[in-house]
Structure formats: structure tokens, C-alpha cells
Amino acid sequence: MIPADFYRGRRLRSSLTMRELVRENAVTANDLIMPYFVAETDDESFMKEISSMPGQYQLSLKQLEKKVGEAVANGLKSCILFGIPAEKDEMGTQAYADAGIVQKAIRLLKDRWPELIVCADTCLCEYTSHGHCGIVQHDYVQNDPTLNLLAKTAVAQARAGADVVAPSDMMDGRVAAIRDALDEAGFINVPIMSYAVKYASAFYGPFREAAESAPQFGDRKTYQMDPPNAREAMREAVADLEEGADILMVKPGLPYLDIVRQVRDNFDTPVAVYQVSGEYSMIKAAALNGWIDEQAVIMESLVAFKRAGADLILTYFTEDVLKTLK
Template identity: 65%
Template sequence: MECQFHRGRRLRRTETLRAMFRETRLTASDLVQPYFVLEHENPEVEKPIGSMPGQYQLGLSALVETVRKAVDTGLQSVLLFGIPKEKDERGSQAYAEEGIVQQAVRELKETFPELVVVTDVCLCEYTSHGHCGLIRNGEVQNDPTLELIARTALSHARSGADIVAPSDMMDGRVAAIRDILDKDGYSHVPIISYAVKYASSFYGPFREAAESTPSFGDRRSYQMDVANAREGLREATADLDEGADALMVKPALPYLDILRDLRERFDCPLAAYQVSGEFSMIKAAAKEGWLDPIATALESLTAIKRAGADLIFSYFTTELLEKELIPLR
């Protein structure tokens, strides 16, 4: 009897065949583009972020025009980070009615009503010390911070945000946000919780972009230990119990095992954040000619979706859309 073996190459022979049998597909609706909006006397300012080639701190007018061009290529959703003129110990500009993110939300929703605007809810960009909560005796205080995180989320919802996304990693913040939103008539606003957020070295470029480097210590007392997996399941369970509508894993590529664990355990929507360090490593290697940046970006994003992400926050989003490399639907 003639020996038979599996001929997997039959389905790989041509691009048409490969596309026909492709198991994981990226579309524009899978991707969210983060933006850094800068409070500045010149609203048209565009300040390059040195460690993130092609990314900028944008004044309010510059943000609107940048998003306009991206929307024309198929951009469907954005995530906003704010950089205020003034910072203080309580991060008061995070929840100010005329804070820079609040202004940006109103401008974007008025200009692009169908655009999904997600806001990062945290204090680190707004505090003079760079931590995500209030400080007492050199320690980040959990419970006193919850009120300010909740007020920040409410101010974003009042400004028109479609989704709020708390990233501070204070215990109980999802419950605090859900409570204040529901009581103030915003029960329709969903929460994407940065539920499983690690104290990662991959955030380095972001801290330049958001001007949020801590002035002392680090964030390991409130962000997760990079060695822990089971703890991530506990964090995810807690946030769902508190009212989160979707969960996020951050960073993405170094934690695909965590993302897969959550996908197998929970039926809720899952997001993953391809963070600044992931983006900048690809860009830096591409500058040296060591790899193709677009092919690598697509491969890494496909891996993140294959692991279980329904939504991916990525700085490559607009670049891929401009090059028409992913379908709109």
C-alpha cells in the first residue's frame, strides 16, 4: 500500500487559496488608534514623539484634522490621552469640565458623530508626581483615588465619550465608575476595563508621549507582577462582577497566553493593547533594515486577534488604513 501523508501545501499554493482558507482576519472595526491631545496655546501644534516615530502630541485643531484624514481612510474608533498645561498633586485637570480630553471629545463627536470615541480614565498624565492616584506618605492611596477616577469618567461621559476605559488599576474603580455613571443618567455608557495591566517595561515610549513618568518609585504596587497569570483571572473576574462591559489585557504580544486564558474563561468582549514599546521596537528594527515594518505589524496584530482579542488598540491603525492593507469590514 502506497504511503499517504498530509499535503497541507494544497491550500497554500496561491494567494487566492490562502485567503479562502484563512482562519483569522483583521478589519478596520477590530482596531483603535490612540491619540495624545495636548493643551497648548497653539491648537494647531504637532509635536513629534521622539521614541514613537510617526506619532505626535496634537493640539486640539491638529487632532481634529488628523482624525479627519484618518476617518477618510476608514478609521472607526479612537482612544484619547490628555496632556494638560498644568499639573497638580490631585490631577484636577483629569476631571475638569474644560479639561483637554473633555474638549477633544466634544470636538470629535460634533465633527464625526459616527466615530467611536474611547477615553483613557487615569490620573497619571495630570498629576505633578506622575502616579495614577493620590499620594500619602509616599504611597499611592487606593480608596481616596476612587472618587477622582469616577469623577473623571463622568466628565468624559458628559462630554460625549462613547466608552470610558479606566487604566489606573485601583481596586474597585470599575464599581465606582459604574455607580456614578448610572446615578447621573449615563447607564448606557460602557466600560472597557484595563483589567489585566502589567507593570511592564514596554511602556517606556508612552511615558514620553504622555509626559507621565513617575517622579519617584514605580507602579509595581498597583499594576500587576509580570510573572503572574492566575492573578489576571482574579482581576478579570472582579472587574466583570463590578460592571465592566469588556476587559483589556495590556501589553498585548508579550501576554498572549493571558489573553488566551481570558478568552477560554470568559464570554465577554476582550481588548488588547499593542503598547508603545511593541510599536517602537518594530519601528526601530525597520529603521535598521532588519525587518519589514508593515508585514511585522500585520503579523503581530493577527497574532493578537488569533489569541482571542475582539478589539486591538494599536498605533499602527491609521498607517495600515492609509495603505489599504485591511478591509473596512
């Protein structure tokens, strides 16, 4: 005899319309931030596909404008810019030059689409000849001397019109240095989206090609977090909030959903997550081999971020997802 009181969960799964009616999490255009790599070049037609990230490109300013225009037409609300300068040096001077490539790109995008939220990655690794995120002395990345350069970079980005600055370097005290510099320069309303919990992850591999930022010696394990650590993530988040961070980011994404959930449960500030290059490339590779349904896996992975508690998602799939949502 069938008991009359067992749970009938299938009642709420009987049709697509019913499932949508009771759906707990959804991904919208408001959640997504598209990363773009903009290269300093006189060739307006420059559009170089990143071999390890099919469908992603290094773009000239002209091609960036074209790509962003197409994405805006499909509902793009936010993007984040990474720069590839024509010349690099030990101090990463093009990161904080008013005529630096990211500053030029910010001005271009804000002039064309004033309502588009333009975030700027605030770091030195794309601009230094050694590929590290700070000043190097005796083969060691110096923390405190780097803070002033990061602050100068944030101010240059804000002066160009950036809506959000996003320090990704993981130097201790950088959020406080940036907040002080922004306020002193009159940019009190420019928020800081801190890469508060950024792990020294193997999932960043393809990004090194995309941003041409591979370290010329050693690695970044002395300043990015050790992957086995979770409690440390809370200490990093607390420190950044106390220093003035407005948004906390966890990076990478899917391998660190437990950390996203911990940050969500412990803090009421907006939480961002970065679906990094390695995550993108694995999904792309599996899809190109016919092993998975690319669109279904993309959406499932993004919903996982929302379910874990993320408010914002930085993902290279943004342009594709916008087309799907539209």
C-alpha cells in the first residue's frame, strides 16, 4: 500500500512553466561582468584570438568598441578591462599613466556608453617586465613600496572615468592605500571591488597568455592565498572590509564555491565571483570535443555561483549568456 503522506516533490517539476514559477535562483544580465583584454596598438583592425581561450581576444581600441557595442545591444551592463601595453618596465609605469591603454579604453567606453559600468583591474602584473604584481627587489615582491603605485593606478583609472576599481594584486594594505588616494583625489564615490579572496590557483593558466603577464621568475604564492586554506579567507575579507572595500570578490569560482558561501554567510556586502580562464577553457574544450552541452553547462555553472551566494559574476561567457537571455 502506498502511504498517503510522503513528499511529492514532482508536483513542482511537472512542466517548464511550473519549474520556472518556483525557481530559487536565476541569472540575469544585471549579474554579469564581461572581461576584455585591450592591447596598445596602432593597428585598428587588431583582434588576436587567445589560443587557450577559444572565442576570446586581445583587442585594439577600435575592436573593443565594436565588441562592446554588440554586447551592449544584447544587454551588457558591466565590463572589466585588462591592459596589454606596448612597452613594459620594472615599475609598471603604464598602469598609472594617464595615457595608459586601460585609461584610454575607459574614456572611450564611457564616452560611447555613459550608463555602462566600466570596472578597471587595478594591478601591475600586466605592465611589469618581470610579470609580478609589485615592485621586485632581490627577487622578492615588496609589499609596502608597491602600495603607492597601486594607489596611483586606481586614481588614474578613476580620473579616466572608471566606475569601479578592482585591486587584484593581493598586497597587504592595498585597499586602505587605494581608498585614501581616491578620497584625497576627490573620487569618494568610486567603489572598490576587492579581489579579497584570491588564491594562487592553477586555473589561471590561460589568463597568462591572454594578458601576457606570466611571471618571469618564481610564482605568486607568497602573496596570493594557499588553496587549502578556508579560515584565512575570512581574515582577508575582514581586513579588506575594514580598509574600505565595497564589494568582496572570490577567485577562482567553481573550485571555491565553499568559500563563496562562507563569505556570503559572514558578510552582508555584495559578493562577486570570478569564473576564471581555466574554468572557461575546460568548458570550451569539452564542448568543442562534443562531450558536453556547452550552453547547458555554462548556465548550470553560473546558477551554482548564485546558489552559493554570489551577487556578481565575472565570466568570459557573458556575451554568449546575454544572447541566450535575450
